[in-house]
Amino acid sequence: MRLPPQSGEWIDRSQPLNFRFEGRAYTGFEGDTVASALWASGVSMLGHSFKYHRPRGILSAANHDVNALMQAGGTPNVRADATPLEAGMALTAVNTFGTLERDAGRFLGGFARFLPVGFYYKAFHSKRLFPLWERMFRAMTGLGRVGFATPRLRTPKRYGFCDVLVVGGGPSGLNAALAAAEQGADVVLVDEHARLGGSTHGASDLVDQVTAHPRIRVFTDTFAAGYYADHWVPLVERDRITKMRARAVVVAAGAYEQPAVFRNNDLPGIMFATAAQRLIRRYAVRPAQRVVVLAANADAYRALEAFIDAGIEVAAVIDLRDDVPADQQSVLAALRIPLHTGHCIVEALPANDGKRVAAVRVAAVGAPAPATNITCDGVFMSVGWAPAAPLLYQAGTKMRYDDGVHQFVPDTLPDGVFACGRVNGIHTPAARLLDGERAGSAAAAHCGFGTMKAISVPAEMESPTHPWPIVSHPKGKNFIDFDEDLQLADLENAIQEGFDNIELMKRYSTVGMGPSQGKHSNMNALRVLARATGSTPGEVGTTTARPFFHPVPMSHLAGRGFTPERRTPMHALHTAAGAVWMPAGVWQRPEYYAIAGQSRSKCIEGEAMAVRSGVGLIDVGTLGKLEIRGPQAAEFLERVYISKYAGLKVGMTRYAVMCDESGVVIDDGVVARLADDHFYFTTTTSGAALIYRELSRWNTLWKLDCGIVNLTGAMAAMNLAGPKARAVLAGLTDVDLSFPYLAVREGTVAGVPARLMRVGFVGEWGVEIHVPAEHGAAVWDALMAAGQAHGIRPFGVEAQRLLRLEKGHLIIGQDTDGLTTPGEAALDWAVKMDKPFFVGQRSLQAIAGKxxxxxxxxxxxxxxxxxxxxxxxxxxxxxxxxxxxxxxxxxxxxxxxxxxxxxxxxxxxxxxxxxxxxxxxxxxxxxxxxxxxxxxxxxxxxxxxx
Amino acid sequence: MTCPVNGPRAISEFAYGGEIRPMPDPTTCSDDAWADYVFNRNGSPGVKREWWCHTPSNTWFVAERDTARDVIVRTYLYAGDS
Amino acid sequence: MSAIAFENVSRTPRAGVKGPGAAAWIAALDLPVPRAPNSWLPLPGGLIARLGLTEFLVEGSEAAKLAAPLSPGVYPVLRQDTALVLHGARLNELLLETCSVDFRALNLSTRPVVLTSMAGVGVTVIPGEGGGMPCCRIWCDSTYGEWFVETLTGVAGELEQPGHPCNQGVTA
The missing domain is CATH 2.40.30.110 (Aminomethyltransferase beta-barrel domains)
Structure with a gap:
């Protein structure tokens, strides 16, 4: 039920929101989560568990409540405890056959003994029956429905930069951010919640100082999804991703509260003490009327006052510890709450309808009988913590198990990575603040801002975590993993079957593999394995934690993809002429030019015949075009191509084939000599960028006296070919077109400076015309205009492929592959083995005899x-x-x-x-x-x- | 990675050019030695001298990279040994 | 009023040169030579940029001087760029969405030139400030130019939408 206004509450009571759950109407407030609004309305069964379909409610209210996954219309995977309530939401529970109330699957609990750990490895192996089982499983498992009409969304992605990134806005994170900013660093602070403050729930001087600081940028409602090399951390916000590059990272991510394990510990009403506090402080919701607090640390006692103030009757505190410190005991005495030390809950008893806890059976630790019943409609567990360390693991931190606080803590942190607060094993409030200041100062100093403050953080006087909050029960249903419905016996059985290594036990039992990824289950599972194998948690170790920390929407990952496209300067002219476009690597090229009423093959054939009998024009501007100058330009070409170019006459061209060091053909083109020390040469379209890069590398190594310039994008090029080509060109150029076959001339075409090369690729009289890109369109237009009288046709890639095939000319990468040597491709004639050196020569020599x-x-x-x-x-x-x-x-x-x-x-x-x-x-x-x-x-x- | 000319940049701005390996003298080496140079690579972890290219500026340089620790030790322009 | 203004200055005269002899050759043409790699100097009606160690781009009327006879170690670079000038309040956000270089960390007084990749396209960028707003000049290969301008315009358009996160009062 809803409490009177709480100081600093996160809800806005002036904005009621109507919504529906399982067909019934409810009201909440702006600022509620779905779970808090339902709980305030008296709904405590929020979903059914994965395997046994048991009723489940709120466990953590911290984004680990997988059993409260819901479907909102076409949107699956709505996490009720972390999703803000919106007006008009229509939610249904998932994992039910029928409705939540009348879930046909709830009878599965009765078959529990036939569904032990790993049962699917042992059953269903009949090949004949497997299709039946598979269909059954598909219908039974799965949490939600994908809406196939979902629009394709993408959200903006952007980069971000800072000096110090602080992950976690609780007390230690806040202090870390302040300390770093005070030393001059540019700080970004992120917290997954709507407000800073962590367990202080928002309002505080510290929060005010941080939000006011000019050098601190705060991202709330944002989580750090993972840690990637060199302090690169994607920050996932509601509507976009920021790819943050920091110079130092402070992980102040806190710790996850851990469940106690006892029979029926999953009944709605049984939750973490922090979940109860969140409901009270943030959402003004009373989590229960009469509760039993299961304690094993100081945090439990600190929270009692909040429970009492919220009008909750605390029937008793059951403390697992034999010795409870005097200051904690005195809190209870003052409140007149009965305390049972050295006791535990052996079983929770359900209400008649099975949908909520109604009482607990309490006994001494290790002695399940005699037991007493205490009636209650809620149990708040405060027995321990596990560090929220995924980012630390991903950064390569070496962790060790600390017997003082019974948790893993960082042992060796990588350069530039810092940890503070609960994730660092520091739990006392004052110490957390100091630890944050220490880490923030060190992070800033690491970036060159100020010097690291010498702060000594007092050690924890007592463990905030109980090393064995687990009670066996012959009837089971004492859950370790709530996502996967794994009981204590399941893990014990897995270990007994031989899966007694943490990696094997995890995979066989699936512990920690559910949507909350082991946040509330890995530590207890590890303890079970340690005890069963007679080792320690430190010896057992943990499995690794992989990104992402929480699920990330596909729209965020899709973002806006950049797939650049290259177009020649004549692109618009081709479109106007009816070009049908095709991608050629990153380029767009005309495949052919469409003519109304003619099929594709007819058009291509027509283009080819035009070249053979008249004149055609093709845009070959996608070819790589390189220029090399200098006294050793010829020497360079001699080394990178298989043929000879030193003796190539000025004004002539020669076909050029390039091999790699293994003698495999990788590229071809034409080399034109414009002067003794000046060559202009072409490469294949797809090879241009790589060839230029590789040639640059060769000359970095050889240091020949020459320079290479990449003109691929700077020059437009077109091939005018056909028996009438010469007539078309004659009126447009000052070059004497009787220049020999395979020669090159410089002059003008349509008034534009041009290089003309007589080439034979398509097998007709043809000239390749190269002009600066800015003139490409004008020259194309001029040629097309001059050619009208001769029936000129533009021709595309497909016609060119046909024409060159009629001449038997090969295309690198089509008529050659990754192993083709020149001889195999009928290019023996081009190989000049008597050169002193060329790339690939020695390999060709080695295979010559074979x-x-x-x-x-x-x-x-x-x-x-x-x-x-x-x-x-x-x-x-x-x-x-x-x-x-x-x-x-x-x-x-x-x-x-x-x-x-x-x-x-x-x-x-x-x-x-x-x-x-x-x-x-x-x-x-x-x-x-x-x-x-x-x-x-x-x-x-x-x-x-x- | 830090380009010696352009400074620190995201790794996506760079292309890897292989470990710098001395080429045996092709005029004197055996076919086996040549094949070893062409086809075999050093797979063991450790600090390697490698060709890297900052692609937007076409700057080739040398990176010393510790492949065991995934750390770039230093980068510099090629000075002409190997 | 658009959040980001685009000016296409591709037709401005420009010329390029590179090589070990380029710096001396340019000096001999009576042009100022930027001393640091990846820096620029203003010229009457344009600028001269040093791209890396040994390449130069001259823009404006002075570019005509690069038609002078070459010297050893001087290699002409034909420049056929798509050239843009962008400015506006949202320019930094546009850069953050398209480029992984931290432009705000640059010291503009050193007149830096940045060779990087933007939206997947190789670019040369000169960041600046004009009328209290961020601005920058961008050059790219003109065969990428159309796609590049379409893409940047598209991103700029998104930034103007009220629903875009950068307009929600979220601190950057």
């Missing part, structure tokens, strides 16, 4: 071939074995035959040989090995110079 595995050959299908033709990557079959593969194939309109290139075993490469190629459906097609070029075998058309 038999060649395969050979690239041209092939044709028979004239009039009917039926399907092979595709790229279809296999050449010989005697039922793989003997090669097709790398390129197309229907040649010029030859009216299917032509292609294929790798075949060396013995099958002879011209005239018959090949058998297998199609996808297993049928076989016959082909004949032929010489290339297929079209114009003597290359007369591209070479002509009249």
């Amino acid at each position: 038999p060649r595995r395969q050979q690239l050959v041209g092939f044709m299908l028979p004239a009039g071939h009917a039926g399907d033709a092979p595709k790229e990557c279809h296999l050449v079959i010989d005697n039922g074995d793989i003997a090669g593969r097709v790398t390129s194939i197309a229907w040649s309109p010029s030859l009216s035959r299917h032509i292609g290139l294929a790798y075949v075993q060396s013995g099958m490469a002879a011209v005239g040989n018959t090949l058998t190629i297998r199609l996808s459906d297993g049928s076989l097609v016959t082909a004949e090995v032929v010489k290339t070029p297929f079209y114009d075998p003597d290359n007369l058309r591209q070479k002509e110079t009249t």
Whole structure:
């Protein structure tokens, strides 16, 4: 029920919010969580447990209450204890068959003895029945429904920077932030809650000082999702992620309160003492009427006053410890609350409807009988803590088990990482403040701000954590892991079966593998394993903690992805001409130009025929273009390419093939010599950036007297080709177009400075025209205009691939792969082994003596071939074995035959040989090995110079 | 990583170029020694001298990296040994 | 009033040069040479930026001087950039969403030049201040230019939306 206004409460009573849960209407306030609003309305059964469908309520109110997961319309995974209430919410419980009230699955508890730990490894192994079991499990398990109509959301992602990042806004974190800021550091403080203060719940001088400090930026409602190398911590806010890079990180993340383990410790009404305090202080909700406090530390006694003030009747304090310090005992005496030291709860008893605790059975520790019953509708457990250390683990901290406080604490922290407060094993309030100041000062000093203060933090006088808050019971149902419904006996059985190592026990039993990731279960499980194997918690060790600390929405991870796109300067012109675009690496290239009423293949064929019989123009601006100058420019090219360039005449070009150190072909292009010490050369589209980078590396090593400039984006390039190309170009350029085949000339085209190279890639008289990018569109337009009278057509990538195939020209990466050496690709003629050195030379020498595995050959299908033709990557079959593969194939309109290139075993490469190629459906097609070029075998058309 | 010319930058601005390994003299070494150079790499953890490139500025440099501790020891421009 | 103003200055004349002899050659042309790597100097009607150790970008009318005859160790760099000037109150937020360099930690009085990656594209950035608001000049390869401008404009547009977290009063 709702209490009168509490000082510093987080709810705004002037803003009531209506919502529905399981079809019933309720009211809460702005500032409530779903769980606090329901609890205030008297609803204490918030969900059913995973395996046994037992009623569950609030356990932690700290974002670990997985049993209170709900579905809000199309949104699954709503954590009731951490999700702010919104007007109009319509929530249902998950993991029920039917409704929460009439959950058909609640009978599963009765089958518990057939569902021991690891039961699914032992049952369901009948292959015949497994599909049935699988369907059953899919229907039974799973927590929520995915809404397939959910819109695709993405939220902004951004970077952030600071000197000191403090994770956790409780007392130690606040003091750490202040200390660091006072020394001059730029501080970011994050806390997952709506307000700072941690267990002080918000209002305090300390919080005021922090929020007012000019050098502290506060992120509330934000959690640190993980720690990544070099102090990179993603901060997950409600509506975005900030990728924070800090120079030092202070982890003040606190500790998770731990449950006591006794029979029926999962009944609604049984919760952590901190959960009760949160309900009271933040949401003005009375968690129960009459409670038993199960204590084992000073925190329990500090909280009693808050319980009394909230009108709760504390029926008794049951303290696991034999000796309770006098100052704690005196608190009870003053309040006249009965105290039972050295006692424990052996069992909680449910109310008649089974949905809430109604009483507890209390007995001496180790002596379950005689026991007394105490009626109550709530139990507040305050028996211990486990450090919230995932960030520390991820940063590489070495932890050790401290017998003084019975928890793991940092032993060796990495450079620049600091810990303070409860996560550091410091629990006394005054000491936490000092520890925070110490850590904040040290963090700031680490960044170069001031010097580390010498602060000695007093050791804890008593342990805030009980080493064994666990009570066995013959009837079980004493839960260690509430997410996974694991009882004490489940772990004992797993250990007995041989899974007696922390990693094995975790995976076999699934302890700690639920949505709260072991925050309330790992420590107790570890204690059980230690006791069962006769070792200590420190010897048993912990499993690691992986990001993320809490679930992160996919919209945050998606963010805005940057997938850059490169476009040539003529892009808009291509679109206007009907280009159908295709990605080529990061570039966009016209695949072909669409003509209304014509199919794709008709358009491509038309473009190719235009080049063969008239004139075509293609944008080849995506090619890599590099320029090298200097006295040793030629020497450099000699070393990186397999052919010779030292003797290349000024004004001439030469085909260029590049190999890597293993002799594998990695790139090809054309080298043009513009002067003795000046070359302009091209690479493949996809190779450009990598080749430029690698050539830069070679020259960093060799230090030859030359310089390389990457002009790929700075130059536009187009290829004008066809028997009428010369006529089209003649009127636009001052260059004498009778210059020889494979020569290069500098001049102007359409008034723009240009480099012209006569090339033979597509097998017609053709010129590659390179101009500065800013003039690309103008030159393209001028050529297209001049070409109108000759029926010029723009042609795209597909037409070009067909044209080059008719000439038998290979494409790196299509007709070569990661192992192809020059000889295999019929490029022996380009290899000049008599050079002093080139990259790949020594490897080619090593394999020269070895038999060649395969050979690239041209092939044709028979004239009039009917039926399907092979595709790229279809296999050449010989005697039922793989003997090669097709790398390129197309229907040649010029030859009216299917032509292609294929790798075949060396013995099958002879011209005239018959090949058998297998199609996808297993049928076989016959082909004949032929010489290339297929079209114009003597290359007369591209070479002509009249 | 700290580029010697551009300063500390996110690792996504860098490309790895392999460990700096001396090339055997191709004119005198055996095929086996050459194959070892081309194909084999040093996998054992420890401090390695490596080629790294700051890609936005195309700056090649040397990084000494402790691959056991995942720590970059220092970075500097290549001065011409190896 | 848009939160971030974009000015496309791609057509401003510019020229580049690099190499071991570049610094001396530029000095001989009577142009000031920025001494520190990755720094810039103002010129009448433009600027000269030193990119890394041995490359220079000259922008403005003075760029015409780089057409002078070359010397050994001097290699011309044809510049065909997409060049932008951005300024506005939300510029820092735009930079935080697209680039992992901490621009606010730079000391503008040293006139720094930053070669980095923004939205996945290699860029040269000169941060500055104008009229009390942050501003910066950005150069990138013009084949990335269209996509780059579209993307930055899209991000800038999102930053203007009232629902964007940077407009919620959340401290940055």
